[in-house]
Structure formats: C-alpha cells, structure tokens
Amino acid sequence: MHNSLFELMNKQELILQIQQKKSFLCIGLDVDLTKIPKHLLTCEDPIFEFNKQIIDATHQLAVAYKPNTAFYEAYGIKGWQALGKTIDYINKNYPELFTIADAKRGDIGNTSAMYAKAFFEDLNFDAVTVAPYMGSDSVEPFLAFKNKTTILLALTSNKGGLDFQGLKTDNQELYKEVLKTALTWQNPKNLMFVVGATKADYFAEIRKIVPNHFLLVPGVGAQGGNLQDVCKFGLTKDCGLLINSSRGIIYAGNDENFAKAAKNEAFKLQQEMEQILNENN
C-alpha cells in the first residue's frame, strides 16, 4: 500500500480489503532459521524465500503482513536485507496489502523522528508499532506522517504484560491512561493500538475509550487467545480488528509443502472470520 495519495487512504484501503476478502487476518512474518524448512537453507536468501512463498500462498486470505524486526536484526545485515526485500516484494506485487513493521520503537523526539524515517520512508511500511513509555514526544514524530499509521502498545499479550500496564494510577490502570492520553496527541486518527488476544476480558473496557480505532491483536494461536472472545467486544462497524497469527500459520508445515500448509491454516482463520463478519453485518 505504498504511494497512498491521500491522508488515511491506507485505512480506507484496509477496510475495503476486509470487505472484499472477508478476512481481517494479519500474518506475522517472524522468521527463525531454526524453524523453517531445511531445503530453504541452501537458497541465497532463505528468509526472503520463505517469506515470498508464504505471501504468495496466503495473500488472498490475509489483509496485512507484520514482520517483527527482532527476527531480522538477529541475522545482522543479511536479516535487514531480507526485511527490505520482503517489504519491496509486497509493495510491488500486492500493493493492496497493509504492511506493519512490528518494531516497538520509541525514543526522545529527534531520535523517534529517525525511526519514523527508517520505517515509513526508507523501508516504506504503512504502519509501525511504537512503545508508549517515553510519552508524547516519543510518539508524535510517527504521527506526523499523515498517510501512515502508528500502532501504539496498550495492553500486550505476554505473561509480563500486566506487570506495569495493569498498575492502577491515580484514576485508572496504566493501559487506560495510555489510550486516553494518546487520543490527545497530534493526528490521533492515525493511531491503532496493540491489545493482546490473551486479554479478551478487557476489550469491553477498551472499546469504551477507543470505540472506533483499529486494534492490532496478537496472541491468537500459539499464545492461547481466542478469536470469538476477542470479536465479541472488539468488533466495530468497520471491523476495527486486525487479528495477527504468526507461528500458527507460518510454521504449520516444515517440509516442501510448507506454503500450502500455511495457506490451509490461514484459510481456517479466514473462514472463521467470514462467519463472524456475516453474523455481525
């Protein structure tokens, strides 16, 4: 979804894709060389080759792809090259797809501006995930890009997620303060929020604060979150959810038919999503 000409074009295109594909699936491209099929290891660029085959096999079932930068940085220069090739491949061949750099960045203002440049300009992602701990000026340089989306961590899916996010502040839990405060920053309509599927009980409370924003929801599958539970309180009139699955799809098979196995898993989730969308629309 590069070359978006108008502000928020990418959100409108995303909603259109959801309607057409009857899917709100995001596939996490978290490529670990110890887990991919052995026959790919002899390729010149095993990470890109793996991603390319996964994307080719699943692009009609998913609306978004989300490489997590950690898995690329762990392989140094070759990893960054594979990340660049992957986003270029999507932007060239499937420009309708919504692309998310799952980078969880955040730093003082002038430094966050460099991260925004890295992901929005150099790599040309549609969206990037950002951590809120450093506050307003650490997030606003991302929000300054009007045709891009900033996905702020709110309530994460991991075991330690509530260590701090669940702390009660003067008024309410920290994650609620994060949600409310973020709405006061510049261009708040460019925000999405990360809310883990493992915290499905919280979605009703979260929808009171952000009734319409899209939520990026990791944690379905390997981490134990349930799609039906999330949708019960998470859905909006525009769908408003991107459900991410990484390991459950990309490592469904580990032989030469891995892409087909991934497609089968993506299809199962898409079918479940189609049923939910039909029931709710």
Add this chain to the structure above:
Amino acid sequence: MHNSLFELMNKQELILQIQQKKSFLCIGLDVDLTKIPKHLLTCEDPIFEFNKQIIDATHQLAVAYKPNTAFYEAYGIKGWQALGKTIDYINKNYPELFTIADAKRGDIGNTSAMYAKAFFEDLNFDAVTVAPYMGSDSVEPFLAFKNKTTILLALTSNKGGLDFQGLKTDNQELYKEVLKTALTWQNPKNLMFVVGATKADYFAEIRKIVPNHFLLVPGVGAQGGNLQDVCKFGLTKDCGLLINSSRGIIYAGNDENFAKAAKNEAFKLQQEMEQILNENN
C-alpha cells in the same frame, strides 16, 4: 570489551576505566548525515569514517560509547553496516571501552530473545537499552546473558518522559515501580537504569531504591541537564554514573577539525568529572 570471560567482568572493567581515566563520560554516536562535516560525504562510508575519527580522538577521555540505533536504521542497510563496523572497530582497537547499543527494545519473551541475540551476539555490544512497558518476560531474555548489561529505561530525559513515568500508581510513581520490580527479575546485578539528567531532582529518590546500580544519564548538554546536580545525589562509591553527551561533543565542529573540536568538548567534561571524583573520593 568483548570476550569477557567472567560474569560481570564488564562492570569491573568499567569501574577500573573510570578510576584510570578519571572520567565517567559516555559519548553518544548519533550520526546524522545532515550534520557531519561535508568533506566526509565523499567517503565510501561517511558514518563509519565520522565515528572512527571521533573515537580515535576521544577514547582516552571517555569510558563508554553509545550509538543510538535509530540513526543507523534511518540509513537502511548502509546504516547497519556502519553500525557493525563501528562496534567491530571499538572491540578490536579499544577493547577496554564499554559499548552500549541504545536500542530501547522490548517485546514478548521469544522475540526479546532475538533482540538479545542481535545486540549481544551478532553485534557483540556490552550493553543494550531496554524499554520496560511489556514487563518481566520482555526484559529477562536480555538479563539471561550473564556477562552482559541490560540498561532499563526508568525516568527518561525527554519532554514527554513524565506523561506515564510520573503517574502515581497504587503505591508510588510508575518509574519507581519499574525500578523496584526490575530488582525482582533474574540476574538483577546485570541491570543499569536510564535516568535523565533533566530530572536531577529525582536522583535522591531513585538512590533510595537502587543505591548501587549504575545509572546511564542522558540529557547533559543539548537537553539542558546539569552535571553537578546529577552527581550531588547520583554518585556511589564506585561512581555509579555514566554521563552521556551526544550532540554537544560530536557536533562541536563541522569542518576538517571536527574530531579535535569533539576532543576539546570531551576534555572539558572529563576535567569537570575529574574534579568531582577527586572531591568525592
């Protein structure tokens, strides 16, 4: 400081350097191609050439170097190559120096493990900065590296720093909860904490919670923090402080004598530090 053979060797080596150099200066290598001397832009790798000359000119006055990854990622593959060459250059030529990847990473457990691999194994830094928002399992994969240091954001120097860090939780401000909780995680002696120099008033309170841990202190210089104020409550018997200066040193000059100008600025800070150490020891 690569090839550390023993747990915490790097902390002992750091303290030895502070004693020998009478300095606790960390130099931030935040290289912006629009700010470096023009004559370097014709080099094959301007970023690395700039870093090399800064390091060669200042290594006797500083104990640590801290490239912020944002400035390298903004230049894509070339940026990552320059980052790799910079850390390799330090580890080969000045192995006594303490090296910090200012990356502010943090993700779910298996993903944080990949970041730890990237910075501790692939790039071979001594330390990495980590954001606390995602809690225990987002930080512990870094702490699992026993001969490496994990520098957790506590109270940052930027304008938005108190947006969330200053929120009162049930018991106390969030940054204090972060400090206290982190001490309960594995290998807490491998921790340092980021505390901004612009928040000098908070150092007495912070020292009640972490009396002996090293603090990495950005915000002296361009951001307005004051060295004397920080030292008043921040110093410990082992010094316990790393004062970072980035722009104030590396952009002191912008012609062919830029490295000498950087050395002069580093020397001024080192002299001030020597006086403080002599007065307090």
